[in-house]
Amino acid sequence: MSNFLTKSLLALTACSALLSSVAFAVPVTDVQEYANNTATEYFVDQDANKYNSPYYRGAQEDWGWNHAAIAGTFTSIVLDISAFDVDEFAPGWQGEIDMIYVFDGSSWLGMGNLDGANDIWAFTSIDLTSYSWAQAQVNAGLQVKMDIDLNQEGWYVTLGKATLTVDGGNQQCVPTPGVPCTPVSEPTSLGLLGLALATLGLGLRRRKAKIAA
């Protein structure tokens, strides 16, 4: 085997090792939805029931859920919540405020309110990466709760699902209930693969130049 080929193979091996250690480490996304509702969780069972009890809930029907424990150390932690009919901007009203709280190990922290609009499904994305407590709480099983209609104006909301994504699991969920998350290709890993191929290409061109000279 030529020296160049050996070097190229070594380079490729190193690149693939890098890919498996960095990009494909633990792209975990924990999905909470109807399929794993407990007796006190109300992710809707099917789209047709998004205006129906017990899923479509008001000010006095606050609830919460727990994510599965995920082992490891993470470079990113993102919570996404799919909600229906969050009347965030309602002329003549303060608007629907559904406040999301996450347990930090000792108390509940307000992480902001759900995004959305009248009669549509929308995602709210909450980036937990920078919180010092987030790592341990994801390891233990992240606890989330929601104060529906904080201002008690008579608003209602239905949740489709919540996903907890670590290390760029990068799954986008169709914002309707009952539809599983679909993994999408990872920009990071594709970028690294491109770099590896470019490096190999550069080596081949240099080799050809050397032969020509």
Ligand SMILES: [Ca+2]
């Ligand atoms: Ca659950």
Ligand SMILES: [Ca+2]
């Ligand atoms: Ca409430």
Ligand SMILES: [Ca+2]
């Ligand atoms: Ca509405």
Ligand SMILES: [Ca+2]
């Ligand atoms: Ca509403």
